[in-house]
Amino acid sequence: MPALPIMPFIAVLLLALPVRLAPRSLGWLAFGLWLLGGVVLLSLGTARLLQAAGSEPAVLVAAIAAIGLAIGIAKGRFILRKTARRNIDRLAALTEDRRPIHVYGARSWTVIAFMTALSLGLTLGGVPPLWRGLVNVAIGAALATSALNYLAPLRTGVLRSA
Numbered sequence: 001m002p003a004l005p006i007m008p009f010i011a012v013l014l015l016a017l018p019v020r021l022a023p024r025s026l027g028w029l030a031f032g033l034w035l036l037g038g039v040v041l042l043s044l045g046t047a048r049l050l051q052a053a054g055s056e057p058a059v060l061v062a063a064i065a066a067i068g069l070a071i072g073i074a075k076g077r078f079i080l081r082k083t084a085r086r087n088i089d090r091l092a093a094l095t096e097d098r099r100p101i102h103v104y105g106a107r108s109w110t111v112i113a114f115m116t117a118l119s120l121g122l123t124l125g126g127v128p129p130l131w132r133g134l135v136n137v138a139i140g141a142a143l144a145t146s147a148l149n150y151l152a153p154l155r156t157g158v159l160r161s162a
Helices: 007-016 023-052 058-078 080-092 106-124 129-156
Strands: none
Touching: 007 106, 023 058, 023 080, 023 129, 058 080, 058 129, 080 106, 080 129, 106 129
């Protein structure tokens, strides 16, 4: 039985929390969740690649890992950077405190749901660990890389405090 994805549970928790957060706190939460997602996916991808190393040549597994990292870092620097920037701008434009579920906009939550469904589909579809590892490492590296885009605006005060 595959492990359940944690992101739906995090979304429900954020929806249920009866607090309001300042845009700056939402920015830190966005950074933390983005980075956590990246680290979790990198860990899962590494575990799957190690699992594949038992039946695949080590050189192939290493090459797949390197390709996944390269794709992920490039995607994080050139594509997801824009997504992070849009979210930072959205949070900076908030004029009042918001509930934690507003850490991301509807578009981002839709992409997160799609990516979670894709990962679950690969697992349930019986895709070999080597290829699931590649996908997880690539997405994890992209998330971890793009999470760093939140730090400068948070440090410089682009997002206001309460």
